[in-house]
Amino acid sequence: MLAEHPQLGCLAGCLSRNRRNRVYRGETKRVVIVGGGFAAVHMCEELAKQPHDIKITMICPNDHLDIAWASPRAIARPETANRNVIPFHKIFERSKHAASMVTHVHDTVAWVTETYVETAMSCEKYEYDVLVIGTGATYAEGSEAKRLKSNHTSMSGKDRVKELRELAERVKGAKGVMVVGAGPTGIELAAELGAAYPRVPVKLVTNKYEIGAGMPKPVKAALQQAFVSRPNVTVIAGERGSVLDAKRHGCDVVFMCAGMEPNTSFLGGGSLKASLDEKGFVKTGLTGQVLGFPNVFALGDCAKSYAADGSGMEMMSERYRREHDTEKFARRVCALNVLRCIAGEALVDKAAKERRWWHAVGTHRGSTAGGGGEGYVYPGAVISLSPSDSVGYVQGSVARGWYMAARKRKDLWRMRLSKKLTGHDGPHYT
Numbered sequence: 001m002l003a004e005h006p007q008l009g010c011l012a013g014c015l016s017r018n019r020r021n022r023v024y025r026g027e028t029k030r031v032v033i034v035g036g037g038f039a040a041v042h043m044c045e046e047l048a049k050q051p052h053d054i055k056i057t058m059i060c061p062n063d064h065l066d067i068a069w070a071s072p073r074a075i076a077r078p079e080t081a082n083r084n085v086i087p088f089h090k091i092f093e094r095s096k097h098a099a100s101m102v103t104h105v106h107d108t109v110a111w112v113t114e115t116y117v118e119t120a121m122s123c124e125k126y127e128y129d130v131l132v133i134g135t136g137a138t139y140a141e142g143s144e145a146k147r148l149k150s151n152h153t154s155m156s157g158k159d160r161v162k163e164l165r166e167l168a169e170r171v172k173g174a175k176g177v178m179v180v181g182a183g184p185t186g187i188e189l190a191a192e193l194g195a196a197y198p199r200v201p202v203k204l205v206t207n208k209y210e211i212g213a214g215m216p217k218p219v220k221a222a223l224q225q226a227f228v229s230r231p232n233v234t235v236i237a238g239e240r241g242s243v244l245d246a247k248r249h250g251c252d253v254v255f256m257c258a259g260m261e262p263n264t265s266f267l268g269g270g271s272l273k274a275s276l277d278e279k280g281f282v283k284t285g286l287t288g289q290v291l292g293f294p295n296v297f298a299l300g301d302c303a304k305s306y307a308a309d310g311s312g313m314e315m316m317s318e319r320y321r322r323e324h325d326t327e328k329f330a331r332r333v334c335a336l337n338v339l340r341c342i343a344g345e346a347l348v349d350k351a352a353k354e355r356r357w358w359h360a361v362g363t364h365r366g367s368t369a370g371g372g373g374e375g376y377v378y379p380g381a382v383i384s385l386s387p388s389d390s391v392g393y394v395q396g397s398v399a400r401g402w403y404m405a406a407r408k409r410k411d412l413w414r415m416r417l418s419k420k421l422t423g424h425d426g427p428h429y430t
């Protein structure tokens with residue numbers, strides 16, 4: 001009808017061309033997604049939104065999405081731990097397409113070749129046309145920090161809530177808690193625990209000479225002031241803490257929140273070994289495509305973006321966006337490129353403009369070419385210290401009562417995320 005109209009004909013042509021470009025129709029292609037965190041779930045959702053001829057298999061040992069950034073809050077306020085967990089079936093049931101297109105395989109991937117992945121428990125092989133790796137990163141074994149995220153051993157949502165509540169009990173009854181590492185995670189954890197358990201001494205140990213190192217000056221000052229108001233929290237600066245120091249500091253619960261390790265050991269023995277950097281992160285370009293492997297994509301905490309030839313450092317502006325907006329990267333860049341890869345089209349970097357903006361507003365202190373270097377200061381963030389205290393900053397301006405800071409600290413967006421993914425505020429467990 002539209003096409004027959006003389007003026008609207010070209011609009012109809014344009015619309016149908018766009019649709020043809022966006023929708024792949026042909027032999028059903030198999031997309032295998034490894035992982036079940038934010039990266040994987042947002043990829044599944046986005047890919048399933050459009051009626052492409054694809055079949056998505058998400059392989060993850062857990063049956064739930066774990067809201068990792070809220071685990072300090074769950075330990076500090078265990079009555080809210082059930083808000084940290086969203087069952088996959090509620091996420092995928094909600095969307096008509098996802099329900100029919102996404103299959104969740106309850107297993108861990110142990111082996112990857114250029115054509116299939118193999119699972120650890122059932123030893124099943126899943127062939128793929130496109131592989132997406134979103135296995136995240138975790139803190140090392142040996143301290144309670146490992147439990148800040150659902151790890152890769154099989155766990156139900158119910159057990160995850162139980163695990164967080166048991167950890168809360170241990171903290172509540174502890175002689176002392178030692179948190180090593182004063183990055184955002186260490187700061188949030190020490191502050192939340194300090195506020196929730198005023199009788200438990202909390203030691204925040206950092207090898208830097210102050211907390212908030214690398215953050216703008218007013219932010220550091222605001223954080224230091226926040227810790228002064230918690231008499232049970234002591235900052236021990238200039239010390240490289242280890243689990244062995246806990247006794248000396250009178251602590252029997254330790255969180256080593258320094259340096260996450262990517263969950264990519266399953267790639268180390270197979271043909272994708274060449275995709276890993278020296279720390280085990282998967283090397284990708286800005287499109288999410290793994291360098292040297294055209295039909296493999298990686299995103300989230302397990303991946304780092306490199307220059308196209310694989311040389312040079314990770315681009316810090318990219319790191320900002322990846323760390324602070326896994327969802328946007330998954331939906332706007334990676335999912336789009338998976339579909340383009342399937343359709344045989346050139347990949348695009350849709351977020352280039354946005355990234356340039358973030359890069360322009362970020363502060364550089366002796367950064368290296370290509371935007372790399374540890375001297376890059378993130379242009380803005382909200383560090384939540386308790387349900388009633390947070391430090392928010394944009395471009396170095398600090399506001400403890402800032403609207404976004406106040407919104408975030410209340411519930412850490414858990415209800416909002418649940419509503420968005422399942423249609424319900426939650427909690428989904430008791």
Ligand SMILES: Cc1cc2nc3c(=O)[nH]c(=O)nc-3n(C[C@H](O)[C@H](O)[C@H](O)COP(=O)(O)OP(=O)(O)OC[C@H]3O[C@@H](n4cnc5c(N)ncnc54)[C@H](O)[C@@H]3O)c2cc1C
Nearest residue numbers: 035036037038039068069108109135136152263300301324
């Ligand atoms: C305490 C804390 C506070 C944080 N605060 C913030 C914040 O304020 N803002 C922010 O943006 N980010 C924050 N983060 C980071 C944020 O949580 C991560 O960036 C995000 O979780 C990354 O998602 P992901 O999907 O890459 O990895 P993950 O969430 O780690 O998910 C990885 C998934 O892969 C699965 N998996 C692992 N290995 C395998 C395998 N071999 N086979 C199959 N599945 C596997 C795991 O079980 C897991 O389900 C915080 C993190 C922590 C721990």
